[in-house]
Amino acid sequence: MKLIHYLTAVCTAATTAIAPATTHAQSEPPQLGHAPTAAVVKAMTLEEKIRLVVGTGMRFAGKGPIIGEADGRVPGAAGNTMNIDRLGIPATVYADGPAGVRIDPIRHGDSSKTYYATAWPVGTLLASSWDTALVKSVGTAFGSEIKDYGVDFILGPGMNIQRNPLNGRNFEYYSEDPLVSGFMAASIVNGIQSQGVGTSIKHFAANNQESNRNSVNAIISERALREIYLRGFEIAVKHAQPWTVMSSYNKINGTYTSENADLLTAILRDEWAFKGFVMTDWFGGHDRAAQVRAGNDLLMPGGQNQMDAILTALKNGSLDSADLDRNVERILNIIVKTPSFHKYVFSSHPDLKAHAAVARKAAAEGMILLQNNASTLPLQKAGILALFGNASYATIMGGTGSGEVHSGYTISIAQGLQNAGFRIITPLAGQYQQYIQADQAAHPKKTPLTLGKPRMTPEYVPADNAIATAINSADEVIYTLGRNAGEGADRTITGDFNLTDTEQTLIGKLAQACHARGKKIIVVLNIGGPVEIASWKDKVDAILLAWQPGEQAGNVVADILSGAVNPSGKLAVTFPVKYEDEPSAKDFPGTPGDRPTESVYREGVYVGYRYFSTFHVKPAFPFGFGLSYTQFRYSPVQLSTTTFQNHLTAKITVTNTGKVAGREIVQLYLHAPSGSLDKPAEELKGFAKTRLLRPGESQTINFSLDPQALASFHTNASAWIAEAGKYKVMIGASSEAIKATADFTLPKDLTVEKVHKVLAPQTPIDELRP
Numbered sequence: 001m002k003l004i005h006y007l008t009a010v011c012t013a014a015t016t017a018i019a020p021a022t023t024h025a026q027s028e029p030p031q032l033g034h035a036p037t038a039a040v041v042k043a044m045t046l047e048e049k050i051r052l053v054v055g056t057g058m059r060f061a062g063k064g065p066i067i068g069e070a071d072g073r074v075p076g077a078a079g080n081t082m083n084i085d086r087l088g089i090p091a092t093v094y095a096d097g098p099a100g101v102r103i104d105p106i107r108h109g110d111s112s113k114t115y116y117a118t119a120w121p122v123g124t125l126l127a128s129s130w131d132t133a134l135v136k137s138v139g140t141a142f143g144s145e146i147k148d149y150g151v152d153f154i155l156g157p158g159m160n161i162q163r164n165p166l167n168g169r170n171f172e173y174y175s176e177d178p179l180v181s182g183f184m185a186a187s188i189v190n191g192i193q194s195q196g197v198g199t200s201i202k203h204f205a206a207n208n209q210e211s212n213r214n215s216v217n218a219i220i221s222e223r224a225l226r227e228i229y230l231r232g233f234e235i236a237v238k239h240a241q242p243w244t245v246m247s248s249y250n251k252i253n254g255t256y257t258s259e260n261a262d263l264l265t266a267i268l269r270d271e272w273a274f275k276g277f278v279m280t281d282w283f284g285g286h287d288r289a290a291q292v293r294a295g296n297d298l299l300m301p302g303g304q305n306q307m308d309a310i311l312t313a314l315k316n317g318s319l320d321s322a323d324l325d326r327n328v329e330r331i332l333n334i335i336v337k338t339p340s341f342h343k344y345v346f347s348s349h350p351d352l353k354a355h356a357a358v359a360r361k362a363a364a365e366g367m368i369l370l371q372n373n374a375s376t377l378p379l380q381k382a383g384i385l386a387l388f389g390n391a392s393y394a395t396i397m398g399g400t401g402s403g404e405v406h407s408g409y410t411i412s413i414a415q416g417l418q419n420a421g422f423r424i425i426t427p428l429a430g431q432y433q434q435y436i437q438a439d440q441a442a443h444p445k446k447t448p449l450t451l452g453k454p455r456m457t458p459e460y461v462p463a464d465n466a467i468a469t470a471i472n473s474a475d476e477v478i479y480t481l482g483r484n485a486g487e488g489a490d491r492t493i494t495g496d497f498n499l500t501d502t503e504q505t506l507i508g509k510l511a512q513a514c515h516a517r518g519k520k521i522i523v524v525l526n527i528g529g530p531v532e533i534a535s536w537k538d539k540v541d542a543i544l545l546a547w548q549p550g551e552q553a554g555n556v557v558a559d560i561l562s563g564a565v566n567p568s569g570k571l572a573v574t575f576p577v578k579y580e581d582e583p584s585a586k587d588f589p590g591t592p593g594d595r596p597t598e599s600v601y602r603e604g605v606y607v608g609y610r611y612f613s614t615f616h617v618k619p620a621f622p623f624g625f626g627l628s629y630t631q632f633r634y635s636p637v638q639l640s641t642t643t644f645q646n647h648l649t650a651k652i653t654v655t656n657t658g659k660v661a662g663r664e665i666v667q668l669y670l671h672a673p674s675g676s677l678d679k680p681a682e683e684l685k686g687f688a689k690t691r692l693l694r695p696g697e698s699q700t701i702n703f704s705l706d707p708q709a710l711a712s713f714h715t716n717a718s719a720w721i722a723e724a725g726k727y728k729v730m731i732g733a734s735s736e737a738i739k740a741t742a743d744f745t746l747p748k749d750l751t752v753e754k755v756h757k758v759l760a761p762q763t764p765i766d767e768l769r770p
């Protein structure tokens with residue numbers, strides 16, 4: 001039965017009934033923003049309340065039920081909420097996504113204009129900058145673009161932990177480490193929201209795979225949840241107060257996150273003091289009444305069945321009207337901040353040129369020089385280059401799904417190098433371009449939204465004589481390896497994490513031909529997540545990890561290869577020697593089959609470098625690693641005290657001892673004593689990026705450690721406790737390259753915070769132990 005059919009029947013039975021038409025005849029109803037929010041909620045009819053907590057629906061290919069004025073205001077936006085004009089409540093607009101405003105670039109009946117958006121560098125690249133000020137500047141520009149396009153809320157940033165390299169959406173996320181994830185998310189949220197628009201940090205929580213993401217049960221210990229999978233969200237909430245949080249699709253320990261009051265109320269609101277509202281991921285969850293009760297305030301994108309379910313629950317008493325009123329009030333408290341409420345007249349003309357410059361700078365700060373034998377890079381002159389690999393010409397700016405952006409262009413690596421004054425072997429370029437164009441014509445993109453594993457054009461292999469001719473004519477050879485993934489499917493080991501036989505053969509053939517002629521070969525990795533490198537890295541001279549750099553991709557690669565910009569990015573995720581070295585490899589994505597019903601996180605807190613360092617597993621490239629065109633010297637570390645009493649500072653000076661200006665990322669790790677808990681060998685507790693240091697110039701970095709930095713989560717006590725004993729401060733250039741250490745002691749156990757006893761798995765997990 002539809003909502004409207006219920007209204008008369010329940011208006012006398014429901015605690016909050018539909019207001020009779022005569023109620024407001026004698027006086028003007030309270031207006032949002034002028035009257036107290038509670039008074040506005042009281043004046044709302046039951047129908048209005050239900051419509052406010054359920055989105056207005058979602059069109060597919062221009063079809064489908066939509067209710068409310070917001071539809072059509074921003075074509076291509078992901079969703080809207082209902083306007084209630086008599087109470088001064090506007091409709092609000094929600095758009096994807098983490099890497100740019102995802103709206104329709106071409107609009108029906110408006111062929112004279114385009115509505116392209118800036119494609120920012122993906123989250124993984126931004127995190128690789130380790131520069132919170134830079135990421136905030138990206139957020140500020142991003143936020144102005146969101147506002148200029150008439151959007152109230154952007155559905156991002158994505159900040160799930162990169163638990164396993166095969167997760168199809170890792171490109172959207174920041175890191176395997178919650179400290180990096182949390183502060184990167186907080187920085188971009190603060191930047192975006194400084195422009196008067198809202199963010200939605202997502203996906204809360206433990207949405208660490210795409211395989212059966214809508215219902216998989218993530219079975220995780222309380223300690224691993226608290227220390228790894230919730231910690232980044234906690235940092236983002238406390239340091240940025242995002243306007244909204246998006247609950248994830250999956251279950252945690254048996255309960256859908258959108259129906260879990262322990263997660264959405266006890267932790268998010270009671271413990272972390274979150275002030276915004278929670279929305280579902282699109283079509284997420286199962287029990288609508290349970291979602292409302294749990295504190296999932298807004299159900300998106302919305303549908304009649306959701307409204308009917310809420311009304312039925314109110315009628316039969318399984319849902320209290322006070323819960324509905326609470327959720328409505330939370331939504332209204334944020335709506336009053338939005339551009340729509342303030343009647344902002346948006347231009348649909350953001351400063352895309354200025355934003356492209358911000359995107360270019362950000363991408364340059366996050367690219368990582370992984371290998372540079374015999375100072376192969378920077379290239380000494382703007383000479384002749386032979387470019388191999390499809391991605392040299394069809395460069396991948398970002399992943400697919402809701403994280404994809406409709407940008408007006410992508411600067412390919414070939415274009416970028418030409419823009420920088422390099423000359424490209426044109427016969428070779430022509431062969432690649434003709435091949436790629438033919439493949440794309442044969443396999444056109446069918447819909448604007450790509451869900452599932454995106455199709456990649458098979459790697460083109462030039463004839464042997466074409467390879468020889470190109471290498472003979474070139475000063476340097478570049479091979480670009482491309483990878484793409486996205487929402488709706490996870491990556492595979494064969495032909496994705498591992499290189500294909502064709503790619504392996506081509507790299508070997510190119511390396512042999514180059515070295516036989518005394519020439520260097522450089523590999524550029526245009527990828528969204530780790531790939532296997534160990535088997536072929538010794539064949540090549542230099543490796544640049546370009547990630548997926550956004551629309552300015554080729555210009556930024558040229559900036560780094562030419563030396564116009566000194567690379568300063570470092571890995572925020574470990575690259576294993578082989579996939580089997582990953583601690584979650586045996587359990588990802590879960591129970592056997594295409595649709596795993598559960599995924600057990602047996603690795604516990606030993607995610608990423610915590611595992612590799614503690615269990616002495618050698619990675620291909622460690623967490624925090626990245627080379628430069630210069631060198632840095634670290635002084636001994638100085639501690640403010642050797643006995644911890646609520647606070648400690650660590651000071652270290654970094655000096656550029658090389659010949660060119662550069663920036664260094666300084667990382668502080670802590671080794672804690674193992675008392676009643678086993679502890680990782682090291683955990684990141686602070687990081688800082690120096691300013692651009694000229695040769696011989698120094699900068700002193702100060703780190704601050706508070707009790708929380710020393711604490712681990714003790715499940716039996718439901719508390720964060722720092723255990724007494726000796727702690728080691730380790731400061732260095734990566735998780736493996738520790739440059740200076742110092743010890744301090746904590747005289748007695750310190751209980752830092754008591755928390756709710758929640759989210760326990762139904763049965764104990766046989767977790768990994770050192």
